[in-house]
Amino acid sequence: MTRIQSIESLNKKITNCKKCPRLAVYIRDVAKNKVRRFKDEPYYGKPLSGFGDVNAKLLIVGLAPAAHGGNRTGRMFTGDSSGDWVTKVMHKHGFASIPTSISRDDGLILYDAYITAAVRCAPPQNKPTRDELETCATYLQDELKILKNISVILCLGKIAYDATCNILKIKQEKFGHNKVFRYDEYLIITSYHPSKQNTQTGRLTWMQWSAVFTKVKKLIQKT
Numbered sequence: 586m587t588r589i590q591s592i593e594s595l596n597k598k599i600t601n602c603k604k605c606p607r608l609a610v611y612i613r614d615v616a617k618n619k620v621r622r623f624k625d626e627p628y629y630g631k632p633l634s635g636f637g638d639v640n641a642k643l644l645i646v647g648l649a650p651a652a653h654g655g656n657r658t659g660r661m662f663t664g665d666s667s668g669d670w671v672t673k674v675m676h677k678h679g680f681a682s683i684p685t686s687i688s689r690d691d692g693l694i695l696y697d698a699y700i701t702a703a704v705r706c707a708p709p710q711n712k713p714t715r716d717e718l719e720t721c722a723t724y725l726q727d728e729l730k731i732l733k734n735i736s737v738i739l740c741l742g743k744i745a746y747d748a749t750c751n752i753l754k755i756k757q758e759k760f761g762h763n764k765v766f767r768y769d770e771y772l773i774i775t776s777y778h779p780s781k782q783n784t785q786t787g788r789l790t791w792m793q794w795s796a797v798f799t800k801v802k803k804l805i806q807k808t
């Protein structure tokens with residue numbers, strides 16, 4: 586296996602990846618057959634690398650880019666409602682320079698945080714297959730090797746949590762919102778994913794969401 590030298594070389598590898606045929610076709614098709622509301626916008630339509638502060642202590646693991654969010658804008662949690670929630674709360678707690686995430690050139694800078702995902706290509710219905718998750722897991726593994734200062738891993742949703750536990754080979758505890766446990770050098774914290782299904786139904790309220798980041802800050806201070 587090729588040794589990953591830097592985050593730049595890893596990100597280049599991710600961007601050019603076509604290991605999952607179903608997803609490679611899907612993201613290309615979504616980019617070609619745009620939805621009406623974005624019909625005049627260019628779509629990125631490629632796998633997404635992570636982004637943020639390479640010296641960060643906090644790693645945020647999402648599920649996958651959204652078909653018309655990250656797959657359109659070219660950056661994770663950018664241009665959709667999940668991204669709105671993620672960036673607003675990160676700004677509130679001092680992890681982001683601005684409270685919005687609209688496009689790759691919007692000036693957003695992350696402080697002490699790096700954002701990534703279990704799967705780098707938008708999957709149909711936000712549901713990657715087991716094979717796709719396993720195939721893409723190597724990139725998360727590589728990121729953890731390269732990002733040397735990570736001490737707190739925030740998993741957004743059960744799929745991100747399962748993927749993180751699998752790569753770290755953790756015998757996992759049951760997934761739940763705002764739970765924390767230690768594994769080796771990492772403190773792992775779990776949250777419901779800030780998807781529309783969760784935020785619009787009240788399964789994840791703003792107060793619950795913000796409380797996760799209050800806890801994350803405390804955990805970082807302890808490490």
Ligand code: SF4
Pocket residue numbers: 599602603604605606608609632633704705706717720721
């Ligand atoms: S999901 Fe991951 S492994 Fe599969 S094609 Fe996309 S980047 Fe490659």
